[in-house]
Every structure is written in structure tokens, then in C-alpha cells.
Amino acid sequence: MTELDKFDRRILAILQVDGRVSTVELAERVGLSPTTTGERLRRLQKDGYITGFGARLDPHRLGFGLLVFVEVLLDKTTPDVFDKFAQAVRDMPEVLECHMVAGGFDYLVKTRVADMASYRRFLGDILLSLPGVRETRTYAVMEEVKNDSPLPL
Amino acid sequence: MTELDKFDRRILAILQVDGRVSTVELAERVGLSPTTTGERLRRLQKDGYITGFGARLDPHRLGFGLLVFVEVLLDKTTPDVFDKFAQAVRDMPEVLECHMVAGGFDYLVKTRVADMASYRRFLGDILLSLPGVRETRTYAVMEEVKNDSPLPL
DNA sequence: CCTGAAAATACCTAGAG
């Protein structure tokens, strides 16, 4: 678990984009033998650099035409509003991301829904019904300029 | 390219989480034969439902300890500021996501950097040096409550 | 859509540099 050398970074960079390459092809693209490459790959997983593999899906083709960001402000009078909100959000399948931020609001929520009507339901029935939610600001995405870019290794 | 049935959705759901399962294991988990499953998988890729496969990496272990969101407001006097900004952002490896939004600002930028000093450099030397950037608001993430959640198929 | 085979490919171990 010391440090990553040039080959490790190369492996990670390739795997970020082509998650399904075989060990032999990966080996020739990084310039090592399949055996060594396989060992490095296993080590990178064991040490937690690689947390998993997944397919990239096209949200628009799957009925998620609308991407929305929501800024959430909480009522900080109750003690454990933050934990409660965080746990509730983790259980919502519509929420793809949620981050606690420092600045003008408390949480930034990223969600994908079918359309504005669906989002209206999500906001009213689910998000605003949570205890402690004092205010929300909705920002609908008009154009996804860049999305799911790989980490610059 | 008609519609997705229950099996297709099951395949996509599994592949989102386990992008490297073999066709035979995928087959027994969805309850079809390997042959049929392989054909469906190929079709889902050809029709664009699956856009690719990738490894999920741990940003914190790779030197990206700080996640930051930036709201950007543009100077709308020049005609093509939007296109210029969008193209510049696409070429920045530090920027993981960028979306044009409707509401109080123009673009929402998601970036990962090593620390606050790195972000300071990114903001001053790169983002603010772009023509047409009138104002930015920075929100540093204190806790990543939820991240890269799969689409709820 | 399934079964059953063949063909290809992958992984794993052993042993040398």
C-alpha cells in the first residue's frame, strides 16, 4: 500500500474508461506481462483504489429525461436534523448524489426524474415532507455539458 | 429498439453495480440462458442503453481529497460566451461535471482537487481567467452523503 | 428462447532470470 507508480496509474486510467478489458489486453496496453498486470489489478482492488466496476447507462434512453440539482437548507434548531436528513436521502432511489456543503446552504442534492411533473411530485411529496427542511432552491439542467468525466490520473 | 422488458431492466440493474460479471453468472441471476443473455447484452449496447463500462475509483485514496461545486455566472453581453465557456470546461481535466442550469446562475461545475490550495489555483488561474466569467460562488463539500448512486430501474 | 457441443480465451501455478 505504499505509492502508485506509473504502471498503476496507467492501469487505473484505462480501467476507468474501459472497465471490461481483459487482463491480457490491459497488459499489452500498459507494457507489462499479463501475470504482473493481474497481480497489480488484484492489489489495486484489495487496497481500495478500485471500489468496483459498473456499466454506464444512458439516462435519457431509460426515461430519466430531467436532471435537477436542489439546494436544501435545514432548520438547525433540532439537534439531529442533519443525520436524519442524510439517512432519509440515502434511502431515496431518485437521489443520485447528496453532499453536505459549506456556504450559503446545507445540502446539495442531485436527482434524475422523468419530467417536471415527476420532479414536482418528488419535491412536494418526498423532499419537502422531511422534518427539518426549511427551504429548497431548484435548478433544472438545460444542457449537460460534461458528465461522469474520469479522474485525471 | 422497442421497449425494455423485465429481463432487460434486470440486466441493466445488475450491470450498473457489477460491471464485470460474466454472461453465465448474469444469466443465472436474471433467470435466462447464457446465450439469450449474451444476445440481450449485445443489443443493449448496440441500441445505446449501455454506453460503456468503467472502474469506480476511490478519489480520496488517489489524492483528490476535496470535492467542490462552483456556481458560475456569465457576462451575457458577448454572443457566444456560453459556447466558449462550455468548450473550455470540456477541456479541463479537473472538471468532472458541468451543467447549464435554469435559475439564479448559468453553470454548475463539479471539480475534484487535492486540497484548498489546489482549488485556489484552479479558481484563480483557470476558471476566473476565462473570458465572460462574471461571478463565481464556491461550495466546498464537507461530507459526501451519497455518491454515484445507480439509476433506479 | 433453450440445449449441447466446439472453439477461443482467460486464469493459475510453477520455475527461471
Place this chain on the structure above:
DNA sequence: CTCTAGGTATTTTCAGG
């Protein structure tokens, strides 16, 4: 720590029903 090489196990693929 890395490579070469062979044997083993899987997987994929292509028949035909």
C-alpha cells in the same frame, strides 16, 4: 519483482430444435 510457459478451468459462440 518480473517474465515465460504449460495445464486447467471458464466463457463465449455456433449449431439445431
